[in-house]
Amino acid sequence: MSKGRGGQSLPTTSLEFHSGAVRFALAETEQRPTVLGLIASGRMRPDTGRVTIDGDSNNKALRRTIALVDAPDVSDPHPDITLAGVVGEELMFAGVGATPLHARRWLNQLGFGELAGVPIGNVDPAARVRILCELAILREGTEGIVLVAPDRHGGSPDGWWRIASEFADRGYAMLVVIGGSAAVALERMHELEAINASGPIQPLVLDRPGDAASASESASASASGEHSTIDAGPESPDGLPAVPPFDDEYAEEDSPAGADPGSVSENADAEHRERPDADTNTDPDTDPDPDTEENGGER
DSSP states (O other), X not given: OBBSXXXXXXXXXXXXXXXXXXXXXXXXXXSHHXXXXXXXTTSSOOSBSOXXXXXXXXXXXXXXXXXXXXXXXXXXXXXXXXXXXXXXXXXXXXXXXXXXXXXXXXXXXXXXXXXXXXXXXXXXXXXXXXXXXXXXXXXXTOOEEEEEOGGGGOSOHHHHHHHHHHHHHTTOEEEEEEOHHHHHHHHHTTOOOEEEOSOOOOOEEEOOTTOSSOEEEOOOOOOOSOOOOTTXXXXXXXXXXXXXXXXXXXXXXXXXXXXXXXXXXXXXXXXXXXXXXXXXOOOTTSOXXXXXXXXXXXX
16 A cells, blocks of 8 residues: 555555564654554555455555554644643543543542543553553544554654553554654564664764775665564563452443444544544645644644
């Protein structure tokens, strides 16, 4: 698949991810990680190629099954919103109690109760990934997660990599879109099986003083047709705490009227705080509608 004229928004890319396994995809520039995440989760149509789930081209099923987590400008929460506020909103969309009390109780169960009043922009990167992924799977029917650019928040890649691996061990299909620096760090841990969605990487040539010839170091990543199978996910690291089930003891009293946790509608994208026009072409040469959110319209 590709997106944009001549693949400017996303070069020709081919990848698969599976239930019970975690896969990393390499995408760089400001736009490509989000574009790849939108296409892989069925929320944007590619210009070439196709996206399938279990062999079928069914974007509705893909959107219902795959959660798009923390994609910049699409599904990432505003950095100034408190963590309890973010949790409360997601609990409401999941069809359970969504009052501040419910949000604090849920955070306490997860072990992050002391962060309830902290703006999510100030939350530790690993804790942020843990919380947002746990919130994503509260929705009925979620079987996979596309996590976009967790490395942009800083911290050690080892933190969110372990969390993604744990979700894979719990049976979810995990695709993590990362940049080159994070890929290098993970490669040194001998854990990287990445798809390069940013085109070829040219070798870096450095001139050494006093040497007749310059030494070059090359780094390349190539798209491969081979992929992980369902049981090929990396082993979960020892010592990770088991995540307790959500305690909905008070859910009936304060659940939003008419909320059906088992229902998923065509408007599920809006519930993820995603752009309603995310299916549009992101080709920079195309003149978009001036009223779209890409040009600062109301989200």
